[in-house]
Amino acid sequence: MKKNIIDVSDLNVFFERPSGSCRHILKNISLGIKRGRITCLVGETGSGKTIFMKCILGLIQGFPGIVSGNISYNDMNLLQNIESYWRIDNGNIVESKNNSNRQFNRMLSKRLMKIKGKQIVMIFQNASEHLHPLMSLGKQFKKVIQKNSPRIHKKELRQSIYKLFDRTKISYLLHGSSPDHIYSRPLSGGECQRAMIAMNLAAENTLKLILMDELTTDLDASTRDGIIQTIIKLKMAYQDLTILFSSHDLDVVKKMADDIVVMKDGKIRQYMSLNTEIPYGEQRLEVWNALFNHPDTILHPYTFQLKEALNRLEKGKLNQLNPLNPPNDLHLYCPFEHRLSCDTSDHISCLQSDDHMSKPLTYTDKAGLTHHLSNDIWCHKGMSASTSQTIHPVEIAEYSNIRAIIQPDSSKIPFLSIQNINKTYITGHQNERKVLCNINLNIYPNEDIAIIGDSGSGKSTLANIIVGLIPADSGTIQFSWENTRYSLHDLIKKKYRELFRRRVQLVFQDCYEALNKKMTVGEILERTTQLSGRKPSQIDDFLTQLNLVPGEIKYKYPSILSGGEIRRIFIARAFLALSPDHSIPKLMILDEVTRGLDMYVQEIILNFLLLRKKIDHITYMYISHDLKMIKMMSSVLVITFGGRIWEIVATKDLETASSMIHPYTRHLFNPDPDIILNPHIGQLCPFIPLCEMDEKCKDVPDFKLKLTPNMIHGVACHSHLTGKPE
Numbered sequence: 001m002k003k004n005i006i007d008v009s010d011l012n013v014f015f016e017r018p019s020g021s022c023r024h025i026l027k028n029i030s031l032g033i034k035r036g037r038i039t040c041l042v043g044e045t046g047s048g049k050t051i052f053m054k055c056i057l058g059l060i061q062g063f064p065g066i067v068s069g070n071i072s073y074n075d076m077n078l079l080q081n082i083e084s085y086w087r088i089d090n091g092n093i094v095e096s097k098n099n100s101n102r103q104f105n106r107m108l109s110k111r112l113m114k115i116k117g118k119q120i121v122m123i124f125q126n127a128s129e130h131l132h133p134l135m136s137l138g139k140q141f142k143k144v145i146q147k148n149s150p151r152i153h154k155k156e157l158r159q160s161i162y163k164l165f166d167r168t169k170i171s172y173l174l175h176g177s178s179p180d181h182i183y184s185r186p187l188s189g190g191e192c193q194r195a196m197i198a199m200n201l202a203a204e205n206t207l208k209l210i211l212m213d214e215l216t217t218d219l220d221a222s223t224r225d226g227i228i229q230t231i232i233k234l235k236m237a238y239q240d241l242t243i244l245f246s247s248h249d250l251d252v253v254k255k256m257a258d259d260i261v262v263m264k265d266g267k268i269r270q271y272m273s274l275n276t277e278i279p280y281g282e283q284r285l286e287v288w289n290a291l292f293n294h295p296d297t298i299l300h301p302y303t304f305q306l307k308e309a310l311n312r313l314e315k316g317k318l319n320q321l322n323p324l325n326p327p328n329d330l331h332l333y334c335p336f337e338h339r340l341s342c343d344t345s346d347h348i349s350c351l352q353s354d355d356h357m358s359k360p361l362t363y364t365d366k367a368g369l370t371h372h373l374s375n376d377i378w379c380h381k382g383m384s385a386s387t388s389q390t391i392h393p394v395e396i397a398e399y400s401n402i403r404a405i406i407q408p409d410s411s412k413i414p415f416l417s418i419q420n421i422n423k424t425y426i427t428g429h430q431n432e433r434k435v436l437c438n439i440n441l442n443i444y445p446n447e448d449i450a451i452i453g454d455s456g457s458g459k460s461t462l463a464n465i466i467v468g469l470i471p472a473d474s475g476t477i478q479f480s481w482e483n484t485r486y487s488l489h490d491l492i493k494k495k496y497r498e499l500f501r502r503r504v505q506l507v508f509q510d511c512y513e514a515l516n517k518k519m520t521v522g523e524i525l526e527r528t529t530q531l532s533g534r535k536p537s538q539i540d541d542f543l544t545q546l547n548l549v550p551g552e553i554k555y556k557y558p559s560i561l562s563g564g565e566i567r568r569i570f571i572a573r574a575f576l577a578l579s580p581d582h583s584i585p586k587l588m589i590l591d592e593v594t595r596g597l598d599m600y601v602q603e604i605i606l607n608f609l610l611l612r613k614k615i616d617h618i619t620y621m622y623i624s625h626d627l628k629m630i631k632m633m634s635s636v637l638v639i640t641f642g643g644r645i646w647e648i649v650a651t652k653d654l655e656t657a658s659s660m661i662h663p664y665t666r667h668l669f670n671p672d673p674d675i676i677l678n679p680h681i682g683q684l685c686p687f688i689p690l691c692e693m694d695e696k697c698k699d700v701p702d703f704k705l706k707l708t709p710n711m712i713h714g715v716a717c718h719s720h721l722t723g724k725p726e
C-alpha cells in the first residue's frame, strides 16, 4: 500500500476575472498527504487552503478555476487528462486552454461519485450553508445512512440517526421532538458544525479521508475543544483514517497534528512532520510547543510571525507593527522581506522565495523521550525559533464604570440603554427557540464591553436588534445624545436615519456579504465619506493604518480580495461612516472582528481599533469567542448563555476574584469538553453539571448586583459570591 493517500504535484489554480486578468490562487503545490495521519493546513484566510481541499474533491474543475497538475488518490489520478496551459502577460491571461470538456467532466464525475461521500468526505467551513435549509436534519442524516447502507432496516435506521445526535452531543436539540422536525436554519454555527460532522460520521465504516475546512473557526472555546475531542476519538477508533484539517490558528492544531503544513498566498511555506508516537491531546500540544520554541528549530518567517503573534496575544500584549508588504503576484522580492529584519543585502538570492531547505530536528524532552521532526522550509534562510523580536507594546486603555453598567447610575446617562429585550425564533414544525430573554444592559461612553458566550447564546441577534436590522419581540432600546433621548423605533425612521448611522455602526461577522460586489473598494469608501462628511483623504489614512496599500486595493473589487482584506475594508468603511465630531459618543459593534484571521492580521486590526479609540473616542461593543482578545481589549465582560445574561464582571477582576466567578464563566475560560450544557433553559439552573455546590438549586436564579469590599459584580446564581447557597 502506498505511504501517501493523496499525492499532489505541481498543482496550479488560476481564477479568471471578467476583465480577463487572473489571480494565481495555488502556485505549484506539491504535497504528499500521509495515510492514517492527521495533516493540518495552517494559514490565513486567502492562503488557498479551501481551494486546495476543493481541488482534491474535484470541485474546481474548469470552472471557476483553471487547474493544472496532478492529484492522485491511491492510484487514481483525479486530474488525469486535463491539459491546461496559460500565458500571462502583465497580470492578464492572454491565452489559456483548459481541456475539461463535458465528456471528460462526466467521466471524472462518475469516478468521483464512486468515492465521494463514501471514501472521501469534506466538512465545509460554513456548515450552515451546506446543510439543506428546507430539509430536516433527520431526513438529511437518513439520506446519507441509506446511501452507505441501502438495505438498512427502518428501526436500525432510526436508532442510527439518534446515535449520530448523541455522538456529536446535539441530542438536546431534539428537546422532546423528532429529528424530522429539526431544521438547520435557526441553529448556531457550532450546532451546524456538529450536525455536519454527524452526517459525515454516517459513512465512518467506509471512510478513508476526511477533509475538514476551518471546522473550529466560528466556535467558542468549549465547543471548539469538544470538536477537537470528537476528531481525536474518531481518529483513535479508525487507525487507517486520514484527516486533512485546515485552520488559521496554529494553536488549535497542535493537540492533534501529525504533520503541519503552513500556507501563505497560495504556496506551501513550511512542512513539519512529527515522527514519534505521542498520544493526541495535551501531551502532543506540549511536544509541538517545545518544538516551536526550541532554539535549534528553523522556521519560515511567516511561521515565526504566527508563533510570535500567538505568544504575544497569550500574554495579553500587542506589538506596534511594521508596515506590511502585501501579497502581490508581481512582487520582485520575497513578500516577507518587509515583515522581518531580513538581511536585504542578499536580494539576488531572495528573488526566488521558492528556495527550499530541509532542517530536521531530533530533540529529547524532560521525560527522556526522543522526538524526530522532519522540517522543510521554502525560504532562502529561515529563522531560528529562538530569535528575539523587539516588542513595542501599544497602550491598552484601562477604565471601568462597571457599577453603572450593572445598576443604572442616576447621576450618569447611558448613551445606550437596553431594557427587557426578548426575541424568539420559530425553529420548525411547532417549535420555537427563545434566543433573547429579558436582556437589560446600559452602555456608557468609553466603556468597552464584551459580550461572550457559547454559539447560539443570542449575541449576534442582540447586535442586529441594537442597529435595527431585526425587530425585538418586546422591550425598548434608547440612545442619548446631547441630552436628547431617541428610541430605536424613531432612529430607524427616515428623518433620523443619517444621524443614527453616523453614531452607531456594526461590523458584521460575514463582511463579504455586506459589501457591494459591483463597486471597487475605492468607490465603496468614497461613497461612505460622501454620506458621513469625512474628507476623502481619510480613506488613504485608514487603509494605511490597516496595513493595506491604498494605491493597489482601491482599484480592486471585493470578489478578488482575501478574507483578511475584506474584513479590513469593511472595518475602514464602518469607521469612515462615523461622524468625525469627537464630542459625540459613538458606538462600534464588532461581531467576531478577528474571526478566521491569522494572528498577524488580528494584531493589525486590534492596533487599528486602539488607535481610532484614542483619536475618535469610540466605544466598542465586542462580540466574540476569542477570550484572549476580549480580556485584552474590553473592560467589562457580559456573560451570556441560552439568551440570558448570567454575569457582568470587570475584566480586571476575572483573575483576582476567580473563586467568586460564576461556574459558567469559569467553564468558558477553562472548558471541559466532556460537559455539554443544554441552552434550552427550563425550570432548573442549566449549570448544574458545572456546579460544585452540594445543595443544587431548584430554580433558575435572577440577576442580582452583589457588592464585596473589592468588587462590584452582577451575577445570576443562588450561591456564587457568598460561597453558600442562599
Ligand code: SF4
Pocket: 663, 685, 686, 687, 688, 691, 692, 693, 696, 697, 701, 716, 717, 718, 719, 720, 725
Ligand atoms: S449555585 Fe445554583 S444557581 Fe448557581 S450555578 Fe450552581 S446550581 Fe446554578
